Amino acid sequence: MALDRWIALIFVAMCCVYGYAAFFTMDQLLPPFMQRNPVWPSTFPKILAVAGVICGMVVLLGLEKQGDDKEPSATDINYRRLQDYNTEQAIGLLILMVAYALALRPLGFVGSTILFLSAGGFILGERKFHIMIPVAALATFIIWYLVQEVLGIFLRPWPFFLA
């Protein structure tokens, strides 16, 4: 089964869970004075859930007439050529972003951002540390200064033990 149909299957399953929550759990919490209203907080989600299941089934069962398959160009993204792509680098960057999110509080904005920018360049194959680290540090300080000092949005610049 093609990837788009797998996604349609997951979507239909998600709509069922969403619909279950809308049809069977939300209305129990409704205060009595609202029960006489023609529209409840669950009304719109119920409509969406039903429409979602119908639409997901149309894609899942391939009921729609497909267009002519064109030959994908070299710059198009095609999951069948996944092994030709730099998937490791992409996964490395995703892990780095998660690490950045987790490090922002304990390490502070300045430290974690310099590390993020340098490590990002490293993952992509940059080895000129003498350029990369100063560029990262300079950019970080400029952005921190602009955002916190000029615009007044607090960023918690330093690690927790210095704050």
Add this chain to the structure above:
Amino acid sequence: MLEGLMIGLQTAINPFNLGMVVFGCIIGTFIGMLPGLGPMSIIAIMIPIAITLGDPTAALILLAGVYYGAIFGGSTSSILLNAPGVAGTVATSFDGYPMARKGQAGKALTIAAVSSFMGGTIGAVLLMVFAPMLSSVALLFHSAEYFALMVVGLSAIAAFAGTGQVGKAVMMTLLGLMMATVGEGALAAMPRFTAGILDLQSGFSFITLAMAMFALPEAMFLVMNPARSAQGGSDEDKSGTINNMRFSRAEGRAIAPVIGRQSVQGFFIGVLPGAGATIASFLGYAVERNLATKEEQAEFGKGSIKGLAAPETANNAACTGSFVPLLTLGIPGSGTTAILLGALLALNVTPGPRLMVDEPQVFWAVIISMYIGNLVLLVLNLPLIPYIAKVLSIPRNYLIPFILFFTLMGAYIGQNNSTELLILVGFGVIATILRFADYPLAPLLIGFILGTMLEDNFSRSMQLYQGLGFILERPMTLGLLVLAAFLVVLPTYRAARARNRAKGVADGD
């Protein structure tokens, strides 16, 4: 009116006020380029400065300059990085980013600047002429009409549905609408679909979702397939065309009617409180796609100049239009104008029907400063375009970490919550998989943006009319819904007809 204009001109061309327009435009453009800081936040940040000026006219002129600058700055990150920082510039990235990828970043930015200028200027003329009259028309729009207008805005999804893609586009829209229902609902302050997670109480944030749907997958694709960033010929060719900001006379002729139509349409949508630049830009895109010829339609989404000019003109015209209810009725039509209203009240100016009579210098000076602001933006930005476009020639190993960093910052600045970053990465991965499976992501974002407004207005109409009766009882609602259906069905019908005709030719009919 002429007397008012003269008063306005006199006030606006005072060197101090002129300086304020220029300062506002510069600040707005540069901060607006940072994803995550939209016009609303920038204006909020600038309010203390504006209030310390003490003069309401100068303050309003400064804030109007910041507003225009921020909208233009937002388009820059949409075009160059596919990172729309503001809902109103999402539609700009549909064709702006493909143009930048083709090596036409300079041209795309110029078209954006010229369209914004024209949209803003024509909008200002319309504001001057129609403001008093329109304020009463805007009040005729009730929730039923707003609901129908949102549905018309949703019809923009048809533009992303290629052959065999209608189901997928609708599916993505529904997913966006479902995501909009997460958090406290329209009717009661009752949390819905939060699974008990406190961070979801206020729902997903637009900026997180926009970054996850557009900027992050694109950055991932640039990493995975380096050929993607090298599109548009060799590096030498590219650096030659990337800075080239000129568009040909034929291209100018092609976008002129688009600009004309969208200035008017965008302005009138902007006048309606609550509709604003976002719907104007989506609707502008959808309408222009329907009006385009078959060959031009195929270009939409792949770097069409019409597809870029339409939303850019419409969102600027709508920004001008949103001043109509603010200045004439004292009703803020959008979050941004609500903040402006707050600033005005702090400066002891009460906008409303009496403003034109009691303080004509404020009213007219703002209108005149809109012309000047637009002109300053054009003069300021055109020479800067080659330098701004150069961002794309930064080596990949440096550019990509910075794109990712700005993507993360966009979500972080507004919320100061690192959970938001984890949500962004999670959605970014899902969006990348969806892109792999050829699902269009723009409909998801359109659904998400319009979802809350759609549900609010739908619920209010249902309550007022005790059911779905409002559709038949209000002719304007019915008319708008028919228009929406027409906008969705027409492209599919035209495509089917063209396919049948081609088949007929192939069969020798």
